[in-house]
Amino acid sequence: MKLLEAQQRFSKLEQVKNAYRSRDIGLLLDERGEKLRSSIRRLIDARVIERIARDLYWHPTTAPTRYQPIEEIAALLRFGCICFIGMESAASRWGIISQIPVDRLTVVTSGREGLFCTPFGSIEYIHTKADAFEITANTIEVPDSPLKLATKQYTVAGLKRARRSLDLIIWEELADEQ
Numbered sequence: 001m002k003l004l005e006a007q008q009r010f011s012k013l014e015q016v017k018n019a020y021r022s023r024d025i026g027l028l029l030d031e032r033g034e035k036l037r038s039s040i041r042r043l044i045d046a047r048v049i050e051r052i053a054r055d056l057y058w059h060p061t062t063a064p065t066r067y068q069p070i071e072e073i074a075a076l077l078r079f080g081c082i083c084f085i086g087m088e089s090a091a092s093r094w095g096i097i098s099q100i101p102v103d104r105l106t107v108v109t110s111g112r113e114g115l116f117c118t119p120f121g122s123i124e125y126i127h128t129k130a131d132a133f134e135i136t137a138n139t140i141e142v143p144d145s146p147l148k149l150a151t152k153q154y155t156v157a158g159l160k161r162a163r164r165s166l167d168l169i170i171w172e173e174l175a176d177e178q
Contacts, residue, residue: 010028070118090106
């Protein structure tokens, strides 16, 4: 596929999606196998896409996007696993800690633990043994995010279970809920 045509296809989707796995790119370009790998290399060289992690690519854009880039990437890095925003990231969003994590997103996952550094910040994955029912009952949908958010109580329970620091928690914020 010609480079200009590939750029146009990515541009048509940039307000909906900017993170792609190679399989997604193959569907978008209607290519497979070695031809797809060659096209991905050409697109990277031309800076149409950039490699974020193994089998994960980002289409940079200046247009407003549907999701925060780091959240879109976090969802795709653990594709097929249950993931939600938890620990310190959730505590900050709920206002139960005073600090706002800068350049870091903490995601609880049914998949592997790990730390990924991206151009948009670091993504820390914390493994949970909780089943899908427990997670669904204790997380909520967030507008404009591909990831669910742990409830206040589940956030604190997760911090305790993972033996994370509780020093920054504003306990009065939790007392209002009970």
